[in-house]
Amino acid sequence: MDAVFRALADPTRRQLLDSLHARNGQTLNALCEEMAMTRQAVAKHLAILEEANLLTTLRRGREKEHYLNPVPINEIAERWIGKFERGRLTALSDLKKRLERED
Amino acid sequence: MDAVFRALADPTRRQLLDSLHARNGQTLNALCEEMAMTRQAVAKHLAILEEANLLTTLRRGREKEHYLNPVPINEIAERWIGKFERGRLTALSDLKKRLERED
DNA sequence: TTAATATGCAACCATTTGGTTGCATGTCAA
DNA sequence: TTGACATGCAACCAAATGGTTGCATATTAA
Structure with missing residues (x-):
């Protein structure tokens, strides 16, 4: 539960959840397009959200889809x-x- | 709203809210007794909670009472x-x- | 097979955070 | 009035955070 609170504390991560709420299953690159930072930074935020179980991922070939939980x-x-x-x-x-x- | 999320991100601050939920209007020293840190550290956390409007304070003489919002x-x-x-x-x-x- | 694409990993950096100690200020009570 | 008590303020410090760059790996498509 602490991980969830900490994950929600960052506005970028809440924006990512919003984006997935609008369109679920987006790939890393798709999510990056809306963010004003590098792909690697976005990937770190997604890892924190996944760690808090706020999203699950599905590897599909060379792409990775992100689903809201x-x-x-x-x-x-x-x-x-x-x-x-x-x-x-x-x-x-x-x-x-x-x-x-x-x- | 960002201030509220950030304020809730810290377990010490959630514990302070819990403590006030159990007994509202506690003073700084009273709140300190349950916390394993210095009074000044607790005061900083309370300031962050007040900044996020999660609590209001009332100065009563040399004491300061803290009320949950x-x-x-x-x-x-x-x-x-x-x-x-x-x-x-x-x-x-x-x-x-x-x-x-x-x- | 090879070039482009999608992601992963690691080192590095500046700033923020959460804590400390030390001292100052204000208020109550003897 | 003076000592004890409750809080405020500031400097300082270690660790966590949020970002970067550079390179590696894996998959698709021509």
């Missing part, structure tokens, strides 16, 4: 973010208490 | 993660197409 993002949404969402009302209540203590 | 986490869940959640069925469909191409 939405499962880790869902896990984060459910197991981690959900906890804070449920805390919204609590937080508002805390704010109220805080303001009352101001008096 | 769940709004940015909700925004990420709704505007960014939701997009990929909705793509789950699409991704499965893509996988099916991919496997069909294997023949």
Whole structure:
């Protein structure tokens, strides 16, 4: 899970996920065309995303296709973010208490 | 939004959010007791979380209370993660197409 | 078979990050 | 008022990060 958070921390990597969300299964060179950096830099970012299990790859001849894997993002949404969402009302209540203590 | 993702990337900072989720309004020294690092290091992490608007502070005398702000986490869940959640069925469909191409 | 294409690997570099220590400032309480 | 306590600020450091260049390898197509 830490790997997923760290992978999502970089805007380039989120852009890569966006690109794959728009068109899944793109090859490295295809993904490079939208990025303002070298192919090797993009490959490093893709490796980090793959390490976090955010995408899977399929070697097809000399090309390598990249497929989005939405499962880790869902896990984060459910197991981690959900906890804070449920805390919204609590937080508002805390704010109220805080303001009352101001008096 | 980039600041929120980067803030969430560090496990220490997620732990701080967890701690505030368990007990909101804690002071710097209180938060430090659970952390295996110096007070100054914790203060830096808290500054990053505050910069990302993930928490607000309230100076009370010589102490400073820290309050969780769940709004940015909700925004990420709704505007960014939701997009990929909705793509789950699409991704499965893509996988099916991919496997069909294997023949 | 050979040239072009797609990717992989490694060394290298600048900047950012996450931590430290040391000291300064402000506030409470005896 | 003065000492203890809570926080702020700044310099410094090692390691991680994000990028580059150069070259190697593997596959396709003429």
